[in-house]
Structure formats: C-alpha cells, structure tokens
Amino acid sequence: MEKKKANKRFKRGLVGVVMTLLGKGIRYAYKVDERVKAEIDSLGDNCTIKITVAPVGPSLLFGKADGKIFSKRCDYDTPADIVMSFKGVEGALLMFTGRMGLGEGYAQHRFTIKGDLYKVMAITRIMSYVESEMFPKFITKKIMNPVPKRAVNMLRFYLGMLFI
Amino acid sequence: MLPKYYEFLNSVKIMSGIKALENIPHELNMLGAKKPIILTDAILAKTGALDKLVKVFSGWDIDVSEVYTNIPPDSSIKAINEIAGIFKEKGCDAIIALGGGSVIDTAKGLRVVIEQGGDDIMQYMGLECLPRKTRVPFAVIPTTSGTGSECTNVAVIANPDKNVKMEFVSYDLLPDFTVLDPEMTKTMPPKITANTGVDALVHAVEAYTCLQKNPLSQSYAFAAIRLITTYLPKAVLDGSNDEYRLAMSNAATMAGIAFSNSMVGIVHAIGHALGGVAHVPHGTAMSILLPHCMRFNLKELNSAYGELLLPLAGAETYAKTPKEERGAKAVEFVTEFIKQFEAVGLPTTLSAAGVKEEQLEAIAETAINDGASLVNPITATKEQVIEILKAAF
Ligand SMILES: [Fe+2]
Numbered sequence: 001m002e003k004k005k006a007n008k009r010f011k012r013g014l015v016g017v018v019m020t021l022l023g024k025g026i027r028y029a030y031k032v033d034e035r036v037k038a039e040i041d042s043l044g045d046n047c048t049i050k051i052t053v054a055p056v057g058p059s060l061l062f063g064k065a066d067g068k069i070f071s072k073r074c075d076y077d078t079p080a081d082i083v084m085s086f087k088g089v090e091g092a093l094l095m096f097t098g099r100m101g102l103g104e105g106y107a108q109h110r111f112t113i114k115g116d117l118y119k120v121m122a123i124t125r126i127m128s129y130v131e132s133e134m135f136p137k138f139i140t141k142k143i144m145n146p147v148p149k150r151a152v153n154m155l156r157f158y159l160g161m162l163f164i
Numbered sequence: 165m166l167p168k169y170y171e172f173l174n175s176v177k178i179m180s181g182i183k184a185l186e187n188i189p190h191e192l193n194m195l196g197a198k199k200p201i202i203l204t205d206a207i208l209a210k211t212g213a214l215d216k217l218v219k220v221f222s223g224w225d226i227d228v229s230e231v232y233t234n235i236p237p238d239s240s241i242k243a244i245n246e247i248a249g250i251f252k253e254k255g256c257d258a259i260i261a262l263g264g265g266s267v268i269d270t271a272k273g274l275r276v277v278i279e280q281g282g283d284d285i286m287q288y289m290g291l292e293c294l295p296r297k298t299r300v301p302f303a304v305i306p307t308t309s310g311t312g313s314e315c316t317n318v319a320v321i322a323n324p325d326k327n328v329k330m331e332f333v334s335y336d337l338l339p340d341f342t343v344l345d346p347e348m349t350k351t352m353p354p355k356i357t358a359n360t361g362v363d364a365l366v367h368a369v370e371a372y373t374c375l376q377k378n379p380l381s382q383s384y385a386f387a388a389i390r391l392i393t394t395y396l397p398k399a400v401l402d403g404s405n406d407e408y409r410l411a412m413s414n415a416a417t418m419a420g421i422a423f424s425n426s427m428v429g430i431v432h433a434i435g436h437a438l439g440g441v442a443h444v445p446h447g448t449a450m451s452i453l454l455p456h457c458m459r460f461n462l463k464e465l466n467s468a469y470g471e472l473l474l475p476l477a478g479a480e481t482y483a484k485t486p487k488e489e490r491g492a493k494a495v496e497f498v499t500e501f502i503k504q505f506e507a508v509g510l511p512t513t514l515s516a517a518g519v520k521e522e523q524l525e526a527i528a529e530t531a532i533n534d535g536a537s538l539v540n541p542i543t544a545t546k547e548q549v550i551e552i553l554k555a556a557f
Contacts, residue, residue: 103538107376107427108169113291117331121533128543145464145542 011089016058016073018096019051021161023060023071025130028161030069033151036129039122040069049123050080053092082115082123098135101143102127133157170378174421176315177341180414182406184345185217188260188303189224191341195301197258201230201251203271204262208307209233211351217262217305230254235263239270240322241285241330248277258301261339262348264360265311265446268304272319272337275300279336286323286330294334302339307348309399309412310360310447312367312420314342329440331535338424344417346409354400357412358505359447361396364388364416366431366450369498371422373461373468374429375539385422389475391415393501400508429540430531431457434549437530442519451510452517455499456556460548464541466491473497514557524553 029036043049045067052059061078062071086092091110094100102124105111113120132140132148134157140147152160179187192200204214214231221228232247250256251274259278261271277285279297288294304314319332352360365388371377372385395411402408434457435449444452458469470490474482477497485493503512511517519527528549537543544552 103375103543106538107374108167109171109292110169111291112293114293115290116328117289117291117333117535118329118533120535121537124538 011093015092015096019058019060023062024161024164025134026062027069027071028164029130039126042122048080050083053086053089084111084113086111098139167378172380172425173335176338180344184343186220189221189226197301199227199256200258200260201256202260203232203267205235206233230256235267235270237266238322239266240324243270244273247274260303262305264308265313268313269319273321275302289330291333294336304339304342308360309349309416310363312416315417315420316424344413346406349409354508358400358508358510359451362451363447364419365392366454367419367423370428371426373465374426376426381422381426384418386475388415388418393476427539428536430544433534433536434531436534437527440530441527442523444517448517451502452556456552458495460552469494524550
C-alpha cells in the first residue's frame with residue numbers, strides 16, 4: 001500500500017517536472033517558432049490555460065497576461081480561462097512522456113476540458129509544435145500524423161529553453 | 165482491433181414504430197412529469213405535427229398547454245434564457261423537443277440551464293464537465309432523420325451578444341427517451357430528406373473511421389450505413405411510406421449513437437466552417453464534402469473504407485472487388501450515391517451552393533480550429549483544407 005502511494009507520488013512528480021519543461025518549451029518556442037507565436041497570439045492577450053491532473057495536481061499555467069507570454073507551475077485550484085484536467089496520473093504520464101498524442105488522449109476520454117472548446121484546437125497545435133521540438137522524431141511520429149517540421153534543432157531548442 | 169481504451173454510453177430509451185407517439189404520456193408519467201414544456205418551431209406548429217403530439221395526451225393528468233414555437237434556426241442562448249424564464253414561471257417540470265437539430269439543441273441547452281442553475285450557461289462550456297444535478301425529464305421527437313441529435317452528447321449554442329458559439333459535450337445532454345414515429349417525418353420534402361439522410365451517412369462513415377472508433381460505435385455505424393443506402397433513395401422518392409421513413413429514422417438514430425461515442429472528423433470540421441462562414445446548410449455541406457474528404461483520408465483509411473464497401477454497395481459488389489481496391493470503390497460508390505440526389509435539387513459543388521471563391525481561405529481557417537479536426541486520422545493543415553475545398557468547388 002505504502003509502496004503504491006510512493007509510486008503514484010513519483011509519477012505525479014515526474015509529470016510535474018515535464019510540465020515545467022513544457023512550460024519553458026512553450027515560452028522558448030514563442031520566441032523562435034513563428035507558428036507557435038501565431039497560435040498563442042490567436043488566443044488573445046489575456047487568455048490563461050491550465051493543465052492539471054485530478055485530484056491534486058501537478059498543474060501548469062501558461063498563456064498571456066497583459067500581452068506577455070508566461071508559464072508557471074500553479075496550485076490545483078488556480079482559476080484559468082481554459083482548464084484541461086487529466087482524470088488520473090497514468091493518462092497524464094502517457095501524454096507527458098510522448099507515448100500518447102492529444103487526439104488519442106481525447107479519444108480515450110483521458111481528460112476533461114472546462115471552457116471554450118473552439119480554442120482547444122489552437123492549444124493542440126501549440127502542444128504538437130512544442131512536443132515535436134522536445135521529443136525525437138521516432139517518438140513523435142507515433143503520436144502525430146503528420147509530425148510538424150522543427151523550427152530549430154533539438155539541441156539548440158533544449159539549450160534555449162533551459163536558459164529562458 | 166480493440167482500442168487501448170474506450171468509453172461507450174447510450175442511455176436513451178428508443179421507442180420506434182407505428183403509433184409510437186401514443187406511448188409518450190405513459191413514459192412521462194413514469195418519470196413523474198406533470199407539466200412538460202413543448203419546444204417546437206413555427207412550421208411544425210402549422211403543419212399539424214404539434215397537434216398530433218398534443219392529442220395523445222388527452223385523458224392523461226399531464227398538462228401540455230405550455231408550448232414555445234419561436235425557436236431560431238440556430239439555437240441561441242437568448243431563446244434558452246427566455247424559455248427558462250417561462251419554464252420556471254409556469255411551473256413546468258419536463259421538456260419535450262419536437263423538431264430538428266436546432267429545436268433539440270435548444271432543448272438540451274434549456275435542460276442544462278434548468279438543472280445546473282446559475283445565470284450564466286457559459287460557465288458550463290466544455291468537455292465532460294457537467295456535474296450531475298436533479299434530472300429534468302426530457303423527451304425528444306425528431307422530425308428529420310439526419311442529425312441523430314436525439315442520441316448525442318453534444319450541443320452547440322450560439323451566443324449572439326459575444327458573437328461566439330458555445331460547445332457542450334457531456335453524457336448529461338442525452339434525453340431520457342426518443343420517439344421515432346414515421347408520422348413525424350412524413351412532411352419532410354424530398355430535398356430535405358436527401359440532405360439530412362446524407363448527414364446521417366456522414367455520421368456513420370466518420371464514426372466508423374475516426375480515432376475514437378470502438379467496436380460498439382462501429383457496429384451501430386455499420387448497420388446504419390446499410391439502412392441508409394437501402395432506404396434513403398426510396399424515402400426521397402416516396403416520403404409517405406412508413407417503412408422507408410422509419411428505416412431512415414432508425415438509421416439516423418443509430419448513426420447518432422455511433423458518432424456520439426466516436427465523434428466525427430474532417431467532413432464535419434469543414435462542414436461546420438461552411439455553415440459558419442458561407443451559411444451552407446449542414447446537410448448540403450455534408451453532401452458536397454463527403455466524397456472529397458474520403459479521397460483525402462483514403463491513403464490512411466483504405467482498409468477501413470474497404471470494409472464499408474459491404475454495407476455501402478452490398479455483398480455482390482463487395483465480393484467482386486479485389487481487397488486492395490475496395491477502399492477506392494467505396495469512395496466511388498459514395499460519390500455516385502450522393503449524385504443521384506441532384507435530381508431533387510441537392511447541390512454537389514460548392515459553387516452550386518453559392519460559396520464564393522474568396523471565402524475559401526476563411527472557411528479553411530475556421531475548419532482547422534474545429535474540434536472535429538482532432539479525431540480525424542490525418543490532421544489536415546489549412547493548405548490541405550483549401551485543396552479539398554478547391555476540388556469541391
Ligand atoms: Fe452532421
């Protein structure tokens with residue numbers, strides 16, 4: 001029982017780490033990938049998106065506040081314009097380790113969304129662009145059809161995103 | 165063959181057949197309803213469908229005097245708020261929707277507002293995020309056979325003040341029961357019969373092939389296609405025939421159950437955009453787009469479309485066609501199948517439907533932002549959508 005709990009805690013921790021990286025990736029991609037910039041700008045100057053895992057998190061908040069891009073880890077119940085909430089940590093882990101695409105996650109009912117569903121496609125594309133920068137192609141080609149082209153090479157992307 | 169994980173729900177009781185209407189009071193009575201509000205549109209009120217419904221309540225201790233006929237063609241939050249006011253003021257306790265897609269969507273929205281309370285339905289927009297509250301008994305009597313809305317977990321409601329459409333996806337949108345009575349679809353003119361029927365065909369084809377497909381939804385889709393290819397041409401020619409009408413109502417409902425659990429793909433993504441940008445009626449958009457979108461998906465879906473050749477064209481053609489050619493043959497069949505309805509005025513090109521070339525860009529931009537794009541096996545880019553639109557022009 002204790003071991004199971006620790007295991008779940010570890011998984012939540014891992015998802016949290018990837019979320020932090022993803023947040024940095026989104027911010028860096030906003031700078032170097034005009035497709036990502038266009039998609040984020042299309043959501044408006046005050047649109048926040050929270051990705052979280054029920055029932056306690058971890059949670060990532062990103063988007064634009066007063067016209068400026070930001071990303072940060074946040075509390076489970078921090079409000080946001082659009083909230084994408086995984087029903088459990090296993091589904092989140094599959095997604096955040098590049099083993100399940102967003103379309104597949106949606107098809108498998110792995111998450112709920114609160115807010116304007118018409119903005120979800122833009123978020124999906126942002127994720128696809130950023131994931132295709134962060135993950136090698138042998139992973140992304142399993143979860144995306146087609147895989148978007150990289151804007152910069154993987155090493156440069158990681159260096160850029162870690163120091164942002 | 166089995167997906168790694170899937171969910172399937174159809175909790176709607178289906179009452180199908182001759183004189184099905186007569187059983188409505190009993191069902192409502194069992195659900196504890198004493199004063200339902202009837203939602204319908206002005207045309208149905210005029211053509212006698214409403215009278216037929218009201219008549220079946222005679223002798224029952226159920227008050228059906230509250231009728232709202234002023235439903236706009238696009239279900240909107242304004243109408244919903246107005247009806248919710250009447251519902252509360254008059255002490256109504258159930259909802260009956262008699263009509264096509266917009267009446268049914270309005271009724272779904274009304275139920276959300278009444279059940280969830282609060283004064284802003286926008287806070288409930290989203291996917292699977294409606295908490296269960298005390299249920300308001302809800303019956304749907306479709307008067308077209310196409311949308312399948314009587315068995316779907318989706319509602320789209322316009323918010324004209326903010327100039328946005330709100331989308332709700334929740335199992336809580338499913339009605340308690342639906343009544344498929346051929347009497348209710350008989351007045352549909354041939355052109356509407358054809359284009360709503362093709363809408364049902366698209367639901368079935370997309371449900372069978374999209375990322376969210378599962379063995380249960382595929383069974384419904386497969387069976388629906390067989391009914392549509394057998395009975396739609398007959399129902400278009402002879403709309404007064406009970407058997408044909410009932411077959412099409414069943415097909416539409418089954419296709420609705422299928423896509424409620426599989427979602428739809430690129431045909432609907434572009435079709436919604438054609439409606440939004442160029443005001444092309446939904447069924448017309450479906451008729452124009454289906455062959456072209458199938459061609460776009462063919463390289464990914466060759467074998468799935470090949471399987472569909474059986475319910476589409478029948479055993480004879482299926483057996484005669486070599487396996488690797490069945491997918492392309494299915495596309496060919498669908499193209500010809502839809503083309504026959506040109507005779508009753510169904511346009512099969514975008515230009516014939518009044519779309520202007522300068523609108524294609526905006527249509528494509530809207531289409532790639534439609535949620536239905538997400539579960540299409542190939543995520544289409546804007547350029548690819550423009551190619552499809554040009555081919556359909
Ligand atoms: Fe449709």
